[in-house]
Amino acid sequence: MGGFAIALQPLNVALAFGGVLVGTFVGMLPGIGPINAIAILIPVTFAAGVPAESALILLVGIYYGSQYGNSISTILLNVPGTASAVVTALDGYALTTAGRGGPALAMSAIASFVGGTVSIFALVLFAPLLAGWAIRFGPAEYFALMIFAFSALSSFSGGSLVRGVASTAFGLWLATIGLDPNSAIPRYTFGRLELLDGMDFVVVTIGLFAVSEVLKLLEDTESGQVVAGSYGRVMISAKELGRTAWTMARGSVLGFLVGVLPGAGGTIASFLAYSTEQRIAGADGRFGQGDMRGVAAPEAANNAAANGAMIPLLTLGVPGSGTTAVLLGALLGLGVTPGPMLIQDEPDLFWGLAASMYVGNVFLLLLNLPLVGVFVRALTLPRWLLTPGVAALAFVAVYAVNGSAFDLALMTLFGVVGYLMRKLDFPLAPVVLGLVLGPLMEKNLRRAMALSGGEWTVLFDSPIALTLWALALASLVAPSLMGRLPRRRIQPESA
Amino acid sequence: MPGALLAIAGAAIAVEARTFDVAFVSDPVGPKALPLLVAVLLVGAGVHTAFRPPVWVRWPSPPLLGKIAAATAAFALYALALGFVGFFLSTTLVVATLSHLYGAPPRHGIPTAAFLAGALWLLFVRILSLPLPIGDLWIR
Numbered sequence: 001m002g003g004f005a006i007a008l009q010p011l012n013v014a015l016a017f018g019g020v021l022v023g024t025f026v027g028m029l030p031g032i033g034p035i036n037a038i039a040i041l042i043p044v045t046f047a048a049g050v051p052a053e054s055a056l057i058l059l060v061g062i063y064y065g066s067q068y069g070n071s072i073s074t075i076l077l078n079v080p081g082t083a084s085a086v087v088t089a090l091d092g093y094a095l096t097t098a099g100r101g102g103p104a105l106a107m108s109a110i111a112s113f114v115g116g117t118v119s120i121f122a123l124v125l126f127a128p129l130l131a132g133w134a135i136r137f138g139p140a141e142y143f144a145l146m147i148f149a150f151s152a153l154s155s156f157s158g159g160s161l162v163r164g165v166a167s168t169a170f171g172l173w174l175a176t177i178g179l180d181p182n183s184a185i186p187r188y189t190f191g192r193l194e195l196l197d198g199m200d201f202v203v204v205t206i207g208l209f210a211v212s213e214v215l216k217l218l219e220d221t222e223s224g225q226v227v228a229g230s231y232g233r234v235m236i237s238a239k240e241l242g243r244t245a246w247t248m249a250r251g252s253v254l255g256f257l258v259g260v261l262p263g264a265g266g267t268i269a270s271f272l273a274y275s276t277e278q279r280i281a282g283a284d285g286r287f288g289q290g291d292m293r294g295v296a297a298p299e300a301a302n303n304a305a306a307n308g309a310m311i312p313l314l315t316l317g318v319p320g321s322g323t324t325a326v327l328l329g330a331l332l333g334l335g336v337t338p339g340p341m342l343i344q345d346e347p348d349l350f351w352g353l354a355a356s357m358y359v360g361n362v363f364l365l366l367l368n369l370p371l372v373g374v375f376v377r378a379l380t381l382p383r384w385l386l387t388p389g390v391a392a393l394a395f396v397a398v399y400a401v402n403g404s405a406f407d408l409a410l411m412t413l414f415g416v417v418g419y420l421m422r423k424l425d426f427p428l429a430p431v432v433l434g435l436v437l438g439p440l441m442e443k444n445l446r447r448a449m450a451l452s453g454g455e456w457t458v459l460f461d462s463p464i465a466l467t468l469w470a471l472a473l474a475s476l477v478a479p480s481l482m483g484r485l486p487r488r489r490i491q492p493e494s495a
Numbered sequence: 496m497p498g499a500l501l502a503i504a505g506a507a508i509a510v511e512a513r514t515f516d517v518a519f520v521s522d523p524v525g526p527k528a529l530p531l532l533v534a535v536l537l538v539g540a541g542v543h544t545a546f547r548p549p550v551w552v553r554w555p556s557p558p559l560l561g562k563i564a565a566a567t568a569a570f571a572l573y574a575l576a577l578g579f580v581g582f583f584l585s586t587t588l589v590v591a592t593l594s595h596l597y598g599a600p601p602r603h604g605i606p607t608a609a610f611l612a613g614a615l616w617l618l619f620v621r622i623l624s625l626p627l628p629i630g631d632l633w634i635r
Contacts, residue, residue: 043625047624162543166540166541169533169536169540172529172532172533173530182522185526187511211570214566218559218566218597219563382599384594384599385607387593388594389611391589392589392590392612395586400619400625405574405577405578415567419563424550424552425550442529446523449522449524450524
């Protein structure tokens with residue numbers, strides 16, 4: 001309850017509200033997903049000069065809002081900005097073409113709210129348990145845990161495992177750039193003083209994701225401006241709500257469980273929730289042709305997974321996705337080191353965050369439903385206005401990190417690399433995870449080795465470490481056993 | 496082609512890593528271990544990719560590739576010019592160029608870009624007090 005005392009401070013309420021609003025707007029723009037929304041707004045958050053927990057509340061508001069914003073463009077325009085929204089597009093857009101886009105948006109908001117609420121309670125319940133267990137983690141266990149996070153994300157981020165591994169390795173290489181913290185020798189700095197401090201994850205993330213997207217969107221400039229049709233009232237009947245209650249409940253629980261595991265949580269969660277509901281409905285369902293349950297299931301699951309993913313981030317300090325990796329980078333930048341001690345050492349931060357997640361969730365439901373009309377009108381602004389506008393904001397964000405124009409040049413370079421990676425079907429999220437986790441992984445490896453006097457077997461010594469290695473191995477072979485997962489193909493297209 | 500490039504990059508990382516010598520052994524792992532692991536992964540992934548049928552990539556048409564190259568060049572020039580020309584002018588120019596590539600009519604694109612640059616200046620410099628370059632050109 002102490003958390004609410006923090007979350008309900010006027011500044012924090014305003015930040016949660018502002019974060020949700022800005023996040024919705026940025027997350028809704030075609031091709032800009034949550035990861036870009038957070039990366040672009042991190043320098044702004046740092047510059048705002050608020051305490052760490054308030055900055056975190058703002059960032060989590062953005063995280064939430066951008067998920068919902070993403071649903072707006074997915075349902076109304078069939079432009080999913082992330083892989084996890086692809087499933088929502090199936091029935092969401094079918095409902096829009098049938099003139100029921102408004103009810104679909106209301107369904108999405110309510111399902112997200114249910115998913116969010118269930119998973120926040122689960123988070124509050126399980127995070128302290130996991131933290132209590134993780135206190136026993138030594139450097140060897142952390143090393144194995146990070147290997148598990150890397151292998152799961154490489155394996156589940158769509159496309160081939162080999163490409164995922166290559167992306168992870170690229171991110172790990174970027175992490176080695178700069179002065180080695182132990183020996184202080186420069187690595188891969190190419191003689192540039194600017195690189196001695198290492199690669200900043202904001203510069204890399206904005207380059208790889210946002211700039212490459214700006215370049216890629218140029219490919220369909222010929223298709224012109226987006227036109228949103230009529231979508232009806234943003235309301236849903238009690239009868240329909242009753243029909244989808246169990247769908248939302250199942251989606252929430254499933255989403256949370258999948259979200260806690262590292263890998264592409266939201267994507268797999270929404271896909272599993274959708275296919276589960278399809279199976280339960282049987283002949284009764286009209287999935288793919290505009291079934292409300294086809295919106296409720298993935299939206300509840302996706303939001304629950306987004307919160308579930310906060311558990312490993314906060315209690316272990318090890319994110320399992322690109323977006324939570326960016327959040328980890330932001331936390332470290334704010335001087336907060338997440339891990340098993342976080343709940344004990346910084347109870348205000350942890351409980352304040354949990355409470356404000358709930359507050360943000362309520363804002364999302366109460367304020368965005370009436371505002372959908374405004375958002376849709378913003379979406380129909382010509383692309384020549386929206387995309388360069390986002391690009392300019394990204395430039396300022398990158399410049400603001402170090403006040404250096406060199407970072408803008410790096411950002412451009414990463415934009416080209418990201419464009420080529422998208423074209424050649426290499427996933428981008430593992431690069432960010434590798435970059436943010438690389439230094440921690442190296443530190444733990446070195447610490448484990450120093451403690452054991454150079455004995456490699458220490459990495460496999462404890463039951464916890466062995467379990468984590470087994471999980472890592474399982475995550476590498478799981479996709480081929482589970483059959484084909486939905487391919488992560490996000491084709492922004494204009495209607 | 497991408498496979499060969501990955502393998503070459505991995506090899507180059509390994510070659511460079513061999514020079515990371517420390518005078519005394521501060522820890523048994525040293526600064527070489529992670530780069531060498533990266534090199535092994537990249538070479539492995541590269542060789543595997545090289546011996547697989549290439550992915551089919553739909554490259555954009557030459558005019559669109561030209562647009563993408565022009566945008567990239569505009570971003571790079573922006574990085575070079577920002578300190579000298581200043582935030583307002585260089586941002587106006589890069590946003591106007593990008594708007595033009597996205598199909599904006601020039602009489603809309605340039606004023607909109609200038610307005611946006613001004614608004615960002617106000618937001619960051621005045622409200623968030625984050626310094627943005629004025630431009631050496633105007634100071635002298």
